[in-house]
Amino acid sequence: MTTAPVSRRRLVERPSKTAYTTLGILSLFAFIPVLWMVLTSFTSGNDIFQFPPAIFSRGYTIDHYVAVITDPVLMRFVLNGLFVSITTAALSLVVGFAAGYSFSKFRYIGRSPFMFAILLAQMVPEVLLLLTLYTSFNAFGLLNTYAALILSYTTFTLPLSVWMMKNTFDAVPDELLEAARVDGASEWRIMWSVLLPVTRTSLIAVGLFSFIRAWNDLAFALTLVGTEQQTLPAGLSLTFLGEFQNSYGPMLAASTVTSIPVVVIFLVLQKHFVSGALSGSVK
Structure with a gap:
């Protein structure tokens, strides 16, 4: 049967x-x-x-690769991209972790409207806000600085980061936190010693998402900063693409070289990324 x-x-x-x-x-x-x-x-x-x-x-x-590796201007674009991407990922992790914990485990006035506002921000196309960000950064004197890129990227990575972490914290039993409080642990101690280890996979997913988002951006890097602060996508387009002549060989060599770190990082952390993304998408 x-x-x-x-x-x-x-x-x-x-x-x-x-x-x-x-x-x-x-x-x-x-x-x-x-x-x-x-x-x-x-x-x-x-x-x-x-x-x-x-x-x-x-x-x-291999002449294209030799030209790329020995070009100090391109190396500066790479370093700019690494600095901006790592800083964006770090800010997204810190703010997303704290905000997700707050939304998941605490009840206070304005919590639901604020959560809805963060979700609504994820629905707005980023390019529509480019002019507003440009005007705001210009008023505060942040144009042509790394802060302009970092703040703009963090603005667009935070909604998903916060909601992923909130859903992850929703799956953490409240009894675990209460037991830590009974033992005299402060909220900072609970976040560091209790929540950080159990949400590691989701944190890796958030960090990878934020890093790749900042690393691959072109529009904001071309608009908000000058040549000294531009990241790799903007640097490649300005260096190898022109009105009358395009250097496709060196450009593709540079694209191949700079893709290797991202591919290696993703392959190494692929298991954590997938499991973290899934755990942060459902309760």
């Missing part, structure tokens, strides 16, 4: 070969631009626009 339901359950749980084939084709389709970027970065300038594209018969060169 139980054989048929068990077999049907196994058929449901086990993906079919068609599903694996479909996922493989979609993954290959998504990987083609990356493969093309890497191959083109090793291709000499005269062969990049060859038609038909003889990908595996070209004469390859």
